[in-house]
Amino acid sequence: MDGLRERKRADSRARVVDVAFGLFAERGYDEVTVAEVCTAAGIAPRTFFRYFPTKDDVLTEPARVLADRVQAELAATPARVSDTAALHAALLVVGAELVADDQRAAGLFRVLRQAPAARAHPLMRLGDRERVVAAALVDRTGGTVDWRVRLTVARSTAAFRVWLDDLVDGAVEGDPMAHLREVLDAS
């Protein structure tokens, strides 16, 4: 079973992310110090950096969760489904989840829009996890990660990023999921 320790730690981590995004939404990422987040979350700064290697990692936490979800979906997809089809299905699932949680998504997007250009839309850095997702993909079939697999992953996640980009910018009119299907089909 999950020891009390792990549960506490997970709770604390989640609370820090919530609190941080709340403050970021209010005043902008750069105007909020780690110390303030810590005070609000009830932990010491020294502890913050045990949860997150850098301040930026709080910002990219949603991307990490998204990538984890994609991996989980892939792990649950039978080997007979083609790589591309499996990826598209997984991305559609997590896309739907994202869109479903209106409230949370809106706050998230607001923060990401305000975030400095350099680290703009870290949520879209799914591509950074390319190799991890590729590994999850080949784990289904027992294959190995070669450049073709990585290309497949890169292409699909790039499409997802293009969609997410529009979504964050509020540039999507009509049904977001229909648009995601459209972009994925075109990729």
Next chain:
Amino acid sequence: MDGLRERKRADSRARVVDVAFGLFAERGYDEVTVAEVCTAAGIAPRTFFRYFPTKDDVLTEPARVLADRVQAELAATPARVSDTAALHAALLVVGAELVADDQRAAGLFRVLRQAPAARAHPLMRLGDRERVVAAALVDRTGGTVDWRVRLTVARSTAAFRVWLDDLVDGAVEGDPMAHLREVLDAS
């Protein structure tokens, strides 16, 4: 004409990049402080941050140069060439340039391999410049940047990134350019 001022500034900027990459290659990115780079380059730290907003920007300078080259190639491509063809041609050109300069590329790759995972291979962040490249693409034809154009750019640069990834890791056997053509064709 270029005033003396601008030439001096450009020279100084280039020297800083050279010096910095030299030190990074020797001792690793994290083990070299901005102050050390400045001493070696003969400028004050305060001045360093007038050239580069952050230390990381020195690391991503090659990526910026690459993106500029891609833009230039696109600008020189006639409007009758399809977007995808134009992009592939441009990427092949800059890819060839990169490979041609063995010496420089080797040093560059060594630094990028050592760079911490989080900012790993910033060179491959060409995707970050997606909108810029997309703009260059539509400028040829007078079109507008929509999601389809961005998808085209995302797909091709993703392929380039996959190739570059292998190249940096030294995983390419045989002719690198043949491999680049292969990856682009498969994208």
Next chain:
DNA sequence: TGCCTCGTGGCACAGTCTGCCACTTCCTGT
């Protein structure tokens, strides 16, 4: 030549991130 703009350097300071150590809390085996 004489302004005048612009790049540069020095200084002080806020903020991020780390190593080290002490303290508490949870877990493990008996």
Next chain:
DNA sequence: ACAGGAAGTGGCAGACTGTGCCACGAGGCA
């Protein structure tokens, strides 16, 4: 239940990145 070990937490000092401000000097222009 209890002792000992393991793991998480907080405090402290300090290195490093990045910024605002001001003064100085070198290039540009009339």
